[in-house]
Amino acid sequence: MTTNTEKKIPTWLTLTDEGVTVSLRYPAELNSIKTDKITLRAPTVRDVRTAQATSGNDAEQREMQLFASLAEVSVKDLECLKLLDYQRVQEGYFRLVNEDEL
Template sequence: MSKKTPAYLSLEADRVTVRLSRPTECNGVQVDTISLRAPTVRDIRAAQATAGDDDEQRELNLFASLGEVSSKDLEGMALKDYSRLQTGYFRLVQDDEL
C-alpha cells in the first residue's frame, strides 16, 4: 500500500513541484511554487563538498541547486514550506517499489 501524495505536491518522474502555503521570494520574484528536479550523483557530491560535515547546509545547498534558487532564499521560507520541500524531495527520490 503506497502513501497518498499530499495535495501540495505534483510529482513527475524527473521533477516535483511544491505548492507553498504562502508566497516567498526566490531570485527576486514572489513565487507560490518551487520545483525541484531529480538529483544526480554529481549534485549530491557537489552539495557535500561545499557543506563539509554540516548536514543542514548540505541539504540547503542541494535543494537550492535542484530548485535553481539561492540557499538564502530557502532560509527565508516559512518552516512549513521548507518541510513541504523536504517531503517533495524524498517522494522524488524514493524507489518506486516502496
C-alpha cells in the same frame, strides 16, 4: 480485510519523472520573484557530491545546498521560506528520490 498501505500524494505536491513541484502555503520571493510554487529537478550524483564537498560535515548545510541547486535558487531564498513550506520541500525531495511505489 484489506488495508491500504499506499502513501497518498498530498494535494500540494506534483511528482513527475523530471522533478517535483511543491505548492507553498505562504508565497515567497525566489530569485526576486514572488511565487507560490517551487520546483526541484531530479538530482544527479554530481549534485549530491557537490553539496557534500561544499558543506563539509554539516548535514543541514548539505541539504540546503542540494535543495538550492535543484531548485535553482539561492540558499538565502530557501532560508526565507516559512518552516511549513520548507518541510514540504523536504518531503517533495524525499518522495522524488524514494524508489518505493507510492
